Amino acid sequence: MRVYVDEVHRHVGEEITLKGWLYNRRSSGKLHFLLVRDGTATIQCVVFVKDVPPELFERAGHLTQESALEVVGTVREDARSSLGFELGVREFRVLHDAAEYPITPKEHGPAFLLDHRHLWLRSSRQHAIMRVRSTVVAACRNYFDRRGFTLLDAPVFTPAACEGTTNLFEVDYFGTPAYLTQSGQLYMEAGAMAFGKVYSFGPTFRAEKSKTRRHLTEFWMIEPEVAFADLDDDMDLAEDFLVEVVGRVVAERRRELASLERDIAALERVQKPLPRIRYEEALATLAEAGKPVAFGEDFGGDEETVLSERFDRPVLVHRYPAACKAFYMKVDPEDARLALCVDVLAPEGYGEIIGGGQREDDLDTLEKSIQAHGLPAEAFGWYLDLRRYGSVPHAGFGMGIERMVAWLCGLHHVRETIPFPRMLERLTP
Numbered sequence: 001m002r003v004y005v006d007e008v009h010r011h012v013g014e015e016i017t018l019k020g021w022l023y024n025r026r027s028s029g030k031l032h033f034l035l036v037r038d039g040t041a042t043i044q045c046v047v048f049v050k051d052v053p054p055e056l057f058e059r060a061g062h063l064t065q066e067s068a069l070e071v072v073g074t075v076r077e078d079a080r081s082s083l084g085f086e087l088g089v090r091e092f093r094v095l096h097d098a099a100e101y102p103i104t105p106k107e108h109g110p111a112f113l114l115d116h117r118h119l120w121l122r123s124s125r126q127h128a129i130m131r132v133r134s135t136v137v138a139a140c141r142n143y144f145d146r147r148g149f150t151l152l153d154a155p156v157f158t159p160a161a162c163e164g165t166t167n168l169f170e171v172d173y174f175g176t177p178a179y180l181t182q183s184g185q186l187y188m189e190a191g192a193m194a195f196g197k198v199y200s201f202g203p204t205f206r207a208e209k210s211k212t213r214r215h216l217t218e219f220w221m222i223e224p225e226v227a228f229a230d231l232d233d234d235m236d237l238a239e240d241f242l243v244e245v246v247g248r249v250v251a252e253r254r255r256e257l258a259s260l261e262r263d264i265a266a267l268e269r270v271q272k273p274l275p276r277i278r279y280e281e282a283l284a285t286l287a288e289a290g291k292p293v294a295f296g297e298d299f300g301g302d303e304e305t306v307l308s309e310r311f312d313r314p315v316l317v318h319r320y321p322a323a324c325k326a327f328y329m330k331v332d333p334e335d336a337r338l339a340l341c342v343d344v345l346a347p348e349g350y351g352e353i354i355g356g357g358q359r360e361d362d363l364d365t366l367e368k369s370i371q372a373h374g375l376p377a378e379a380f381g382w383y384l385d386l387r388r389y390g391s392v393p394h395a396g397f398g399m400g401i402e403r404m405v406a407w408l409c410g411l412h413h414v415r416e417t418i419p420f421p422r423m424l425e426r427l428t429p
């Protein structure tokens, strides 16, 4: 009977068949230990000289890394292994003899590993990260699905910029310039007026020309948008969402996080209430820390690092100067210099993982803002319609999946959080 490695605990004492790849191998005289992975987990398969024909024992001693195997044997408890079980091999078949595998247990540099990303994904560390990512996505979607949000997919080809014109990817759309989407937000605003509560989840693109550990040119964003909601509602939603998603990942991916040597206690501290500070309070903190920022400037990676290290859980920084934020932000009625926006900074120096806020719902103000930002009015005609027909206060946010995964896994760079990263100097594999 064919069994997956993560199900062997249900078959103790039984003979089963496994299909997988040779992860590693070592031998000691009468025994060959084959570490076989099948994508669900890895198991030690023990080939004892007396249990198999001589030619098979010999073959086991020459198997190459990543050869594909079918292994038949009996499941035994094995308290010493992390899986808790091993396989006593009776026979095996080599389905494919792998050529000399380029990724060996020795250390490789990041460029070499990224060039071999299609193979690197098989390593236990990448496996753990991708499983965390998979659960992050499921938890995010589940959060909104269970609260009456409708999933509304945003287009990837767009006629206009959402997040500024400096990092647009332009494509030739049958002779007309079009842009790969930077954010689904504007479409989610249309969706919120149609369905009340919506979210999108899809790839977004930014021609980031600088090399940093937080920027990809293609990344995935989850973006909720809610009608009849203001900045406070938006912050409550972001807080509740984050706490639930982190909790679920910690509960379901404890083994993976532990294998990545993540300090899980730091994630368990992510409980309500999350601290909320105003931009101006953040300025004071930065000045104290010897990193002064002038009022009106946005924070860069360094400033976010300083701020996020001050807290033991994500911090919501709200009301940035309108001048450094996007055209659609609603101006604070209590201080016209400020926008009703919020960034959520992850602790431990990770920085911004969420950006959002309340949207401008007044037609005239929005038209002026589009003009002031030098954006082409024609491209926003449809968007302005939303302020002509039943305009109401509304708010939302976007969370980058890769930044979230980097923080949850405790990774230095976002490049390991996505199966095939796209960056300034990387388009392959």
Ligand code: 4AD
Binding pocket: 162, 163, 182, 183, 184, 185, 206, 208, 214, 215, 216, 217, 219, 221, 223, 224, 352, 353, 354, 355, 356, 357, 396, 397, 398, 399, 400, 401, 402, 403, 404, 414
């Ligand atoms: O702060 P941003 O630019 O906000 C928006 O795009 C809004 N329109 C979202 C909304 O309100 N619906 O981006 C949101 C998040 C960031 O907080 C970050 O997590 C991620 O997207 N992000 C990136 N992740 C990886 N690489 C990049 N180049 C990123 N740029 C933004």
Ligand code: MG
Binding pocket: 343, 352, 354, 355
């Ligand atoms: Mg932002």
